[in-house]
Amino acid sequence: MNKKTRFSIEFFPPATPEGVEKLRGVRDQLAVLGPEFISVTYGAGGSTRDRTLQVVREIREAGLDAAPHLSCIGATAQSIREHLAQYREIGIKRIVALRGDLPSGMADPGEFRYASELVAFIRRESGDEFFLEVAAYPEVHPQARNFQRDLAAFVTKVRAGANSAITQYFYNADAYFHFVDCVRKAGVDIPILPGIMPISSYSKLARFSESCGAEIPQWMRRTFEGFGDDVDSIREFGLDVVTAMCERLIAGGAPGLHFYSLNQTGLITELCARLGLAPEKA
Ligand code: FAD
Numbered sequence: 001m002n003k004k005t006r007f008s009i010e011f012f013p014p015a016t017p018e019g020v021e022k023l024r025g026v027r028d029q030l031a032v033l034g035p036e037f038i039s040v041t042y043g044a045g046g047s048t049r050d051r052t053l054q055v056v057r058e059i060r061e062a063g064l065d066a067a068p069h070l071s072c073i074g075a076t077a078q079s080i081r082e083h084l085a086q087y088r089e090i091g092i093k094r095i096v097a098l099r100g101d102l103p104s105g106m107a108d109p110g111e112f113r114y115a116s117e118l119v120a121f122i123r124r125e126s127g128d129e130f131f132l133e134v135a136a137y138p139e140v141h142p143q144a145r146n147f148q149r150d151l152a153a154f155v156t157k158v159r160a161g162a163n164s165a166i167t168q169y170f171y172n173a174d175a176y177f178h179f180v181d182c183v184r185k186a187g188v189d190i191p192i193l194p195g196i197m198p199i200s201s202y203s204k205l206a207r208f209s210e211s212c213g214a215e216i217p218q219w220m221r222r223t224f225e226g227f228g229d230d231v232d233s234i235r236e237f238g239l240d241v242v243t244a245m246c247e248r249l250i251a252g253g254a255p256g257l258h259f260y261s262l263n264q265t266g267l268i269t270e271l272c273a274r275l276g277l278a279p280e281k282a
Contacts, residue, residue, distance in 0.1 A: 005277055006256035007033075008067075008166075008193070011263055012041045013051035022263070023055065027062060029265045033278050036256070037065035039096050039133075039166075045074040045103045053086060060090050067133065068092060071100025072112035077121065080112075084126055094131040096166065097122060116157040123161035134158070136165040136192055138179035139172070142213035151179075155186045164190050166258045169197035169214050171241065173248045180253075191255040196246060198259070198267035199238030202227070239267065243274045250275075 009030055014020050027038065040055045042048055052068055059066035070083055087095065099115040112118050119132055134157050137150060144150035158165070170176060176194050183192065197214075199205055202224035209216050216224075220241060227233040246257055257275075259268050272278040 005250055005275070006036045007272070007277055008037045008039060008256070008258045009035045009268065010039045010041065010195075010258065010260050011055060013043075013048045013055045014263065015051070019263070020054070024058065026261070026263055026265050027059060027064075030261065030268060031062065031064055033269065033272050035064075037067045037094055039067040039069060039094075039258075042069040042071050042098070042100070044071065044100045045106050046071075046079070047103065049083075056087075056092065057090050060092070065094065066092060067094040067096055069096040069098055070118070071098040072110065072115065072118035072121075073100040073102050074106055074108060074110040076111050080118065080121060081125060084122065084130075088126075088129070092130070094133065095122070096133040096135075097162070098135055114153065114157070116153070116160045119157055119160040119162050131164070132162045133164050133166050134162040136167045136179065136183075137213070138167050138175040138194075139170050139213060139215055141168075142211075147182075151182055151186065154183065155188055158188050158190055162190060165192045167192060167195045168212060169195045169260060171217055171220060171245060172215060173245050173252065175215075176249060176254070177252055193256050193258045194246075194249050194254050195258045195260060196242060196271075198242055198261075198271060200235060200262075200264070200267060201231075202234050202238075235267075239270060239274070243271060246271070246275055 011023060014023050038059050040052050042052045056066040056068045068087060072080065097115055097118045099118070102109055112121070115134055119134060122130060122132060136154055140147050140150050144153070167176065180192050206216060223237060224234060227237065261268050269278070
């Protein structure tokens with residue numbers, strides 16, 4: 001692997017002023033690694049609307065490319081139009097277009113049912129102005145009836161106008177290669193960036209993976225379990241596993257990597273160093 005392998009990084013918008021301040025430091029440290037863009041998540045049902053905008057604006061002001069996530073569940077066409085206008089104003093060129101999940105207690109799903117409808121709407125409203133990323137699920141979206149239906153939904157989303165995709169995280173490179181093969185056989189040739197989740201805490205990862213449908217293979221589970229509370233061993237094993245998977249993904253043709261940072265610098269910096277992605281002095 002070499003420094004030409006492109007990679008991007010994902011942040012979430014912090015909920016407190018302290019978190020916002022800390023993220024500025026994280027952003028500046030990770031910017032040195034040279035990510036192609038930094039994406040910023042968007043809370044379900046628009047709950048982080050202003051915070052996402054603020055983080056994205058500051059990334060732009062720092063001279064970096066920012067890609068706000070935008071989810072359509074619970075949204076109206078008018079609210080999406082307003083987002084697009086705000087993003088246009090601050091020079092955003094790339095948007096991660098999603099359906100999102102309806103937050104509990106929110107009954108009205110709004111005017112869009114699926115991400116494909118959001119993609120089609122953005123294309124109708126703004127032509128080719130924005131480069132649109134969409135989500136992909138090599139291990140199948142948790143609500144999908146089966147792989148084939150999920151694949152068909154993905155193809156529809158791409159045909160609606162998506163330029164590129166970022167996957168849910170996974171620890172099984174074969175699932176990614178199988179998904180990409182099926183997508184290509186369906187006649188879709190957009191880049192599909194593997195989403196990479198570094199591992200700092202096994203218990204948190206296990207909980208989160210349950211809800212988003214990512215599988216932690218049995219051999220990894222059993223190894224993590226054997227480490228108990230030994231955080232250093234968990235970190236080291238996690239880094240070894242993720243580094244080896246990234247190397248395999250790139251060797252097998254993945255067009256780049258998208259790192260879920262969880263607003264932390266350490267693991268991403270170490271991974272980039274191990275993968276030879278970081279500039280010498282980073
Ligand atoms: P869709 O592509 O619309 O798919 C949702 C489900 O509907 C799938 O099961 C699909 O098979 C099915 N489906 C799609 N179209 C059809 C159709 N025409 N007919 C029948 N079924 C259909 N969530 C957030 O809240 N904020 C974020 O910032 C965020 N960022 C993410 C970034 C990435 C890279 C990924 C992978 C996920 C992200 N998520 C985020 C989670 C995402 O919102 C959820 O996984 C959500 O449940 C699905 O969103 P989607 O855009 O993939 O939906």
